[in-house]
Amino acid sequence: MKKDKTMKLSMPIEEYMGPGHLACQGCGAPLAMRYVLKALGPKTALCIPACCWSVIDGPFPHSALDLSIFHCAFETAAASASGLKAGLEMTGDRETTVVAWAGDGGTFDIGIQALSGAAERNEDIIYICYDNEAYMNTGIQRSSATPYGAWTTTTPVKHFKSRPKKDIDAIMAAHRIPYQATASIGYAEDLFKKVKKAKDIRGTRFFHVYAPCPAGWKSRPEDTIKLARLVVQTGIFPIFEMENGENCTLNIKVKERKPVKDYIRLQGRFRHLTEEEVQRIQDDVDARWARLLKMCGA
């Protein structure tokens, strides 16, 4: 007779996001939300500025989430969340976790002032940036999170983006907030674990979550998870956490980094890049990786 086998779940079975959302096929953003909410639970409220998620949630009177949402102005995620947290506390609710949930445009670009202000004040909020590396909701325009070499509708092939992605993690580290982390939807348990940890920390907590966008990257929807793992395994998007802008810990240790080519060649947005240009990306990743290892004391 066979022994009963029980599978141990790495995440709670409870869902706070319904299946009836409006994300594109293969979108990484709903996965990020789903994992994060599993870690935070029902006593959570979200401030969502203009971004893909303001559409993904569904139009009035529908909502894909079983949680309260304040749909706020584009550049105000961190400020709205600061106010919401203060308002909840003053009306007797000290328990609810307030989350600012913004895309890369709303974080790296238009929302960076409010984010910097909230971080400097050490507001008791969790700020989560799901990064799909361009203004995808408006139709694939470049943001300061768009990486070197990428095509977007405002960086056409003949004028592809020539500047590197803004280092938002270093910017946040400079604010010396209690907790910050990078994560990828390709490493769900890592994201879940760190959000759960962050939930019990007071003050400003910042997550930079990598979330592929097949529509904008010209990648296959079925490659989303593959890309979200390759970006880590190549060292392009290292997964780490920091406390007070220090004590950097590498969470996903990559022993043998894969060549960036493996990641680049799965995406149409990089199709025009020559071997030399890909090598340039490789050299940059190598240098940054070495710096990160040094910072992590590894």
Add this chain to the structure above:
Amino acid sequence: MKKVIMGNHALSWGAQLGRAQVIAAYPITPQTQVVELLSEMCASQALNAKFIKVESEHSAMAACLGASLAGARTFTATSSQGLALMHELLHWASGGRLPVVMGNINRAMAPGWSIWTDQNDSLSQRDTGWMQYYCASNQEVLDTTIQAFKVSEALAIPSMVILDAFALSHTYEVVDIPDQDKVDKYLPPFRPKLRLSSDDPHAFGGLTSPEHYYELRYKLQKDMERAPALIEETGREYEKMFGRRLGLAEDYQCSDAEILFITSATAGYTARVAVDALRAEGIKAGNLRLRVFRPFPFDKVREVARRAGRVAVVDRNLSWGCHGIFYQEVKSALYGHTDGLPVTGYVAGLGGRDITPETFKEIARDALSRKKNEPAEEIVWIGVKR
């Protein structure tokens, strides 16, 4: 308790007596004393509130909206460039039906840099869906702040309490500061019908199709139309409790006015001095000071103007390429109601140039020199150096 305080501190006292729970503000001249005193009130726990010291006016209003959505009574104060920076979120406040109360110190817009009073900052926000109160004394600033919370919360529409830079903001006057327990009776705690809570999840302000948006704005206007009666009613209630009437407008010597000034803010008090002087000279002058600009007090303006010989609207503001803004609004209110009544628009005091009783005498002389059937269509500029 009577105290000699500046106009800015009258706003702070209004917020404290109104028991604001969350304050988010950013400093700007000539508003700074409002937030300085509020910081002290919060630090000494005279006021039990969270004060979020944000990095911009835009974030100040954003934080107020978040707090208001949570069901907290919220207050902020700004001026001029700061108000302009908030513009996007002023729509968000009214569209989201969040009854934030904000002090705005009227200050002329740059360039050139000006810190002195005129009304173009607040009147540029005319169509954002905020109620606008223009105050003429420090007492009125304090009283109006308390009333504004009550009216705003009843209608779920935000309010701006507006005072002139320096002429009021930095001018010290005797102000009667009401007892807290009496204010508490007048203004009960904020208990919104709907608020953001994790116990009863709702999404606020999400994507709204043409199927629904129109009705949301219809409801905003319908509630705004309830405001004039409510302002009068809460103003009478205030008078009963505190002895001071807070209505839509204040008329002074209007019943037999041959020349009726229509004014606002501190210029409206200066006008009363001019009315007395003109009457001493045998000229029957009167003054209607509009205390509330949004909602526009149509009935009150029609009722008072109907009895006047002629009307002179005095604007410390201008809609470029058009006319003084109060003038346009008064004319449109009177259209079809007062046939043949001459209405002339005067622009004075832009960028903080003084408006004195002499200004009004000059306006009266000009208005009375014009044939009744030939009112000036063009702007009449007072005191401009050509």
